[in-house]
Each structure stands twice: as structure tokens, then as C-alpha cells.
Amino acid sequence: MLKTKGKILARRFDLDLSMKCGQVFGWDVDAGWYYGFIDSVAVAISQRKESIVFEAEKPLDPLRISEYFGVTQDFDLILKEITIDEHIARIVKAVGNLRILKQDPWTCLCAFILSSNNRVERIDQVFKTIACRFGVRRSIRGHTLYRWPEPSKLALQYSSELRECGAGFRADYIIEAAKAVAGGKLDLVKLGNLSYEQAKARLMEIKGVGEKIADCVLLFAYARYEAFPVDVWIKRAVEEIYFGGHNIPTAKLGKFGRSYFGRYAGYAQEYIYYYARRFMTDP
DNA sequence: TCTCAGGCACTAT
DNA sequence: ATAGTGCCTGAG
Numbered sequence: 063m064l065k066t067k068g069k070i071l072a073r074r075f076d077l078d079l080s081m082k083c084g085q086v087f088g089w090d091v092d093a094g095w096y097y098g099f100i101d102s103v104a105v106a107i108s109q110r111k112e113s114i115v116f117e118a119e120k121p122l123d124p125l126r127i128s129e130y131f132g133v134t135q136d137f138d139l140i141l142k143e144i145t146i147d148e149h150i151a152r153i154v155k156a157v158g159n160l161r162i163l164k165q166d167p168w169t170c171l172c173a174f175i176l177s178s179n180n181r182v183e184r185i186d187q188v189f190k191t192i193a194c195r196f197g198v199r200r201s202i203r204g205h206t207l208y209r210w211p212e213p214s215k216l217a218l219q220y221s222s223e224l225r226e227c228g229a230g231f232r233a234d235y236i237i238e239a240a241k242a243v244a245g246g247k248l249d250l251v252k253l254g255n256l257s258y259e260q261a262k263a264r265l266m267e268i269k270g271v272g273e274k275i276a277d278c279v280l281l282f283a284y285a286r287y288e289a290f291p292v293d294v295w296i297k298r299a300v301e302e303i304y305f306g307g308h309n310i311p312t313a314k315l316g317k318f319g320r321s322y323f324g325r326y327a328g329y330a331q332e333y334i335y336y337y338a339r340r341f342m343t344d345p
Numbered sequence: 346t347c348t349c350a351g352g353c354a355c356t357a358t
Numbered sequence: 359a360t361a362g363t364g365c366c367t368g369a370g
Contacts, residue, residue, distance in 0.1 A: 084351065178352045184367075185351085230366025235353090272353050293351040311360070312352095335351080 064121035070114045072133045076159040077109040080131065083336045084182055085282050086163055087173040087189045090205065097205045100130050101166050104200035104207050107131075119202045132161030140287070144323050144330040149303050153337040160332055163282060167250040168243060169210040170283035171265070174275045175235045184228070191227040192236075216240035235270025242268060258286050273316065281328040290319030290327040299338035 081089060081096060089098035096107045104119035105127070116127055128134045137159070145151045177185045189210070196211040196219065216224075217240040224233035242248040248268065253261050258280065265276040277291035292300075292315045300315050301307055310318075323330040 174351095179350065179365075180352085180367085181350050181369085184369090188367095225366075228367070231353090231364095232366080270353065274352060278351090291351090295351060313359090339351085 064123055066118045066121050068116055068124050069110070070116070070124055070128055070133070071112065072109070072114045072128070072131065073112050074137050074159045075109070075112070075114070075131065075133050075161060077107065077114070077131070079158055079336075080161045080163060083160055083332060084339075085278075085332065086165060086170075087176075087186045088169070088193065088210065090207070092205070095203065097202060097207055099166075099169075099200075099207065099209050100127060102209065104202040104209070106203045106205070117203055119200050129164050132163055135161070137161070140326045140329050143326050144333075146323065150323075150330055150333065153333050156341065157333050157336050160329075160336060162285075162287070162329060162332060164285050165283045166210075167253070167279065167283040168213060171239060171250070171268075171271075171279050172210060172216075172236055174278045174282075175239060175268075175270050176229060176232050177278075178232055178235075178270060178275065180230075180232075188228040192224060192229065195223075195227060213240040213243035217244040232270060235268070238270070239268045254284055258288055261286070262289075273313065277316070277328075281331075287326045287328040288320055288324075290316050290323070290331045292316045292319070293335070295335055295338045296331060299334050299342060302342070303334075 103122045106117045108115045193208040197208040221233040262276045277289040280286035281289040292312045320327045
């Protein structure tokens with residue numbers, strides 16, 4: 063049943079926390095409402111105690127909204143499985159109800175290509191500039207929004223045009239990815255049917271996509287919770303908590319995370335990541 | 346002026 | 359396998 067307005071039950075859910083932990087870009091926030099896109103539909107989202115209120119620009123399946131915000135996942139089971147020592151137990155308790163979203167793969171892939179060697183605020187800024195310049199305009203609740211452009215649209219641009227939006231050296235990576243997807247060389251739908259390792263290898267064939275970005279896309283758009291992206295924050299935190307502060311190569315930390323925390327390692331990663339940025343900011 | 350930021354590609358070992 | 363550099367950009 064498609065709807066343009068509604069209310070969804072969302073227990074153990076924290077919208078602000080889930081939106082501000084660095085897993086998603088491009089949403090506007092104003093007076094308690096979040097404005098953005100779920101797939102191709104412009105939506106406004108707000109939290110009311112244990113529920114999500116939504117308004118959509120056109121009819122949308124509320125189940126997709128539940129899925130997008132991670133409330134269909136078995137949260138109690140996930141936390142139970144990752145809480146295997148006192149460190150992670152303390153972190154989970156301090157952080158709260160952080161849900162991993164299930165984003166649109168193409169948008170998520172581009173956002174994380176832009177994240178390379180870049181600051182969070184700037185990623186969001188550049189993302190919105192590109193969307194504004196090349197994306198479709200929509201409006202919801204009086205807010206104007208620009209959707210992230212389709213692969214076919216970005217495939218036609220010169221890198222200089224994306225550089226003007228602030229993408230820098232990542233401009234070529236975005237265009238190459240757009241060409242691969244638009245040309246059918248990279249099928250983002252079929253990617254979902256591959257194993258974690260196979261899907262990751264396919265993503266890493268794109269220039270500008272290394273292990274970290276591939277893991278982010280698998281975790282935030284494909285619900286591959288075994289992915290354990292290792293960025294500088296995770297590196298610092300995991301080395302300090304689990305390796306006595308010794309330097310460990312990034313690839314080894316990824317393997318450690320996956321084998322130590324198990325099938326929901328990505329959840330442990332997000333908790334540690336948020337905790338590190340919030341509470342360990344003076345290393 | 347210079348460093349640095351939620352990486353990656355490239356090159357040399 | 360692992361370590362070292364350059365890269366767009368702009369805030370501090």
C-alpha cells in the first residue's frame with residue numbers, strides 16, 4: 063500500500079544519531095525535520111518518540127522507509143552478537159540506538175568516492191553542489207531539494223565541471239563510475255546477489271574505490287553487515303583498544319574486525335567510529 | 346604560509 | 359606485502 067503521509071513504529075531508534083554518524087550525506091535538517099531522498103522520492107522525515115513521521119512527494123511504500131532507516135533489522139540480536147567484550151559493551155551503551163541505514167547504492171557509492179581524503183562537512187557541501195547543478199529538482203513541505211544525478215547524466219560531464227563543484231581529483235572517479243554503471247559494465251543491482259568478497263572486488267575495479275570505500279558502500283547500501291570499513295578513526299581506536307596502541311596495517315585491522323565481531327561487524331564498526339569521534343577526539 | 350582531513354593510485358622496496 | 363608520496367580544496 064503506497065502512501066504520501068504516514069507514521070511508522072520505530073522502537074529503539076534514534077533518527078539524529080543515525081543521520082549524524084557519517085554514514086549518509088545530502089540530507090537537509092530544519093526544525094526537527096530531515097529533507098532528502100529515499101531512492102527517487104523526495105521525503106520529509108521526523109521522529110516522534112517511538113515512531114517515524116513521513117511526508118513524501120509521491121506515493122511510497124512505508125516498508126521501504128522502515129528498511130531505509132534500519133528499523134526492520136533485529137536490533138536486539140545484532141547488539142547481542144557484537145557485544146562480545148567489556149569494551150564494545152561500554153561503547154554501545156554510551157552511544158545508544160544507532161541504526162545502519164540501507165541507502166540507494168548509486169548515491170551511496172558516489173558520496174563515498176567524494177569522501178576520499180576529505181572532511182565530512184565538505185563531502186556534504188560538494189555532494190549538494192553537484193546534485194543542485196545536475197540533479198532533478200523536487201520539493202516537499204515547502205523545501206526544495208535536488209536529487210543525486212543519474213549515472214547517465216554524470217557520464218556525460220567533463221571532469222572540469224565536477225571540479226567546479228569542488229570535487230577535486232575525485233571528479234574523474236565519479237565520471238568513471240558513472241560511465242561504468244550507465245554503460246552496463248557495472249550492474250549495481252546484480253552486485254547485491256554476489257558474495258561479500260565478490261561484490262567488494264567488483265566495486266574496487268572502479269578507480270577511486272579502495273577497500274575502505276567499497277566496505278562503506280556494502281555496509282550502508284547493501285546491508286552487508288560483515289563489512290568493516292577501516293578509516294583513520296577506526297584505526298586509531300581499534301589499535302588503542304585491542305592492540306595496546308601498536309601500529310597495525312589497515313588491511314589487517316579489517317580482517318581482525320570481521321573475524322572478531324562476526325557477521326554484524328559493521329555495526330561494531332559504526333559504534334566504535336562514532337564513539338572515537340565523539341569521545342576520543344584528543345589522541 | 347603551512348598543515349591537515351573519515352583514501353587512493355602509483356611507485357619503489 | 360608494505361611503506362612513501364602526491365593529490366583538489368579550504369578552514370584554522
